[in-house]
Amino acid sequence: MAKIAAEVRRAAVARLEELRADGVLTAGHVRTVAQSTGVSERTVWRWLSPPAARSVRQPRPHYVLSETDREAFAFYRGNIAALHRARHAVVAGDGTTAGAPVPGFLAEGWDRARPVTLRTLQRAFAEELTPAERAAWQSGESGRRAASVYLQRPDALRGRCWEMDHKQIPLLVLPPKGKALCPWMTTVVDDGTRALLGWSVALAPTSGTVFTAMRMAMLHEPDVSPFGAVPERVRIDRGLEFAADAVEAALGTLAVVMHRLPAFTPHRKGKVERLNLTIEQTLISQLPGFTGGPRDAGGKLYGPVKDSVAAKQAAEGQAGGPMRIERFVDRFAAWARWYNTERPHRMLGGRTPLQAWTDDPAPLRRIPADELRHLMLADAERTIRKDGISFNSLSYVAPELQGRGGQVVQIRYMPHDDRQIEVYLAGKHLCTAHPTGQLTAKQTDAFRIHAAAEAKRLGQERRRASRQARRTLAPMTGDGTPPAESRLVPEGDGRTRTQRERDQALAARASTSLLGLTDPTADPES
Incomplete structure (x- = not known):
């Protein structure tokens, strides 16, 4: 700045000297130069004074740090x-x-x-x-x-690279049970278009929340969203939820490379970190229960946050109280649609993420929803009981569960979607179960029809087995003459007549000897 000022001063003085030499220099010229250079008129006149008349100003001593x-x-x-x-x-x-x-x-x-x-x-x-x-x-x-400067990666093509992150939301919400707490959110951002492809909200970060966000990002539903594709690479941090064996196995099955970044380097996945900040600035900070919001003199947030029935009921009706987590999920879903379809992005040239996604002609790799359903779900082990499969305080039933009470099965589910669960037995998909209280009339009829058919089938099997048993026991309950097929030794085997007669006598007494009775007329020697 000092160098530029000296050059400006030199040019101004040269021009004023020319005007003085021509005899046309006026005070107006000096005033104009003073206003343009930001100095006083006296300073400009001093610049024009002869060198001998100027006061020699000693340069300021420059101190060098030791x-x-x-x-x-x-x-x-x-x-x-x-x-x-x-x-x-x-x-x-x-x-x-x-x-x-x-x-x-x-x-x-x-x-x-x-x-x-x-x-x-x-x-x-x-x-x-x-x-x-x-x-x-x-x-x-x-x-x-x-204050540092970082390198910026060139934007990838759409659907080729993801950035994923976990973040505890600075917002108090009321869970179904227990006191108010701050939930966790998992977000998936497309590197090329900054689109929010997938997200999930849960009380605690688990591999299930990761699966939910990834499934939403991969699933292509034209009626709902144009997004959805299998990436080539995923950037994640050192969170244990991302390092779970199930997550690595699911991504490895789809040939997706997991790029686990070094610890404490959030700038290396800056797009998802910036999105988290945008979420906090444009949504979280405007909701009741924001932990960065106003507090009272005791340091407590305004609004009821106590774990009591009265406080929860009051929180539902007061603008300053925390909202229930289900309501927050609905609010965030609406915000995500606004972000992807309406909010212009500075780094996208004023376009929305949806416009950037649509303008990119790069081909996409997609996977059918049926195959994706079995890959991107959290899993747990449950035992089938009389009322079905108990999970998250709900009882799930399906026609295929008939007659399987007591069996241990694997279930797969989406953490914040209780509409259905997938049931597996010995590694094979058994059925899709639905909550008992949420069954449609068609599902209820199908369950009852299957139950009646199963009872009928088992009854027929029992009657068939009973008939077979009666045919097998017939030789032991006859009139004393054993059928031909019950003979242990066929005729013409070389036995003597005496041996055959003795065998026939033993057969004649078999029906009574089995009951502990003997024939008093029989010869004991025979």
Whole structure:
């Protein structure tokens, strides 16, 4: 700035000297130059005065920071005023500042140093240290990052790369049970178009919330949204939910590369981090229960947040109270539609994410919804009971569960979607179950018809088995003459006549000997 000012001054003085040489210089010329250069008219007249008449102005001495000054800046955490007091105490021979002795390594370094003013030190630190260096000691790593410059990746084609992140929402909501708390949100952002492809809200971050967000981002439903495609790469952080074996297996099955970023590097997935900030600024901060909002003198947020029935009922009807989590999910769904379809984005040239997605002609890789259903769902183990499968305080039933009471099955579900669950037995898909209280008339009729058919089938099987048993026991309950097929040894086997007669006599007494009775007329020797 000083160099530019000197050039401007030199050009202005040269022009005024020309006007003076031509004899047309007036006070109006001087006034115009003074207004344009931001100085007084007296200063401009001084510029035009002969060099001998000008007062020689000594240049301001330039102070160069010493190594001790830099060490003191770090020791006093960027407090230049405290540094100056300690330096002045050492130079004056006192050695104490603010009632405490100056550290020995600073006192030794400042020995025989010349005194300087506080303003000189402030100017020297401002000139010799970068903003990132000053912020690192004044406000820590966050300040250093705010003053740093980062590389920017070129935008990928649509649907090729995702950025995913977990964030605890700074908003108190009322869960179905328990006291008010701040839920967690998982978001999926498209790298090329900044579109919010998928999201999920849950009381705690789990692999199930990750599955829900990924399934929403992959599922293509033309009637609902034009988004939905299988990416080539996913950028994630070190969250344990993203590192779950089930998540890696699902993405690996679709040949999706998981790029796990180093710890504490949020700038390497800056698009999803910026979206989280946009969500907080444009939605969360306007809702009741925002934890960054106004507080009372005791530090508590305005609005009822107590865990009581009266407080929950009051919260539903008061504008300042926390909302229920189901209502927040509905509000966020409406906000997501607005963000994708109506909000212009500066980094997209004023287009919306939907327009950027539509304008990109890159081909997309999609997967059928039936195949995706079995990949992108959270799983749990349950036992089939008389009322079906109990999950999240609901009982799920399906016709295929008839006669399977006591069996252990695997269920897959979406965390905030209780409309249905997928049931698996021994790794194979068994059925889709629905809550008992939410069955349609058609589903109820199908369940009852299947139950009657199953009872009829089992009754027929029992009657068939009973008939087979009677045919098998017939030789033991006959009139004493065994049928031919019951003989253990066929005729013509070389037995003597006496042996055959003895066998026939034993067969004749078989019906009574089995009951513990004997024939008194029979020959005991026979």
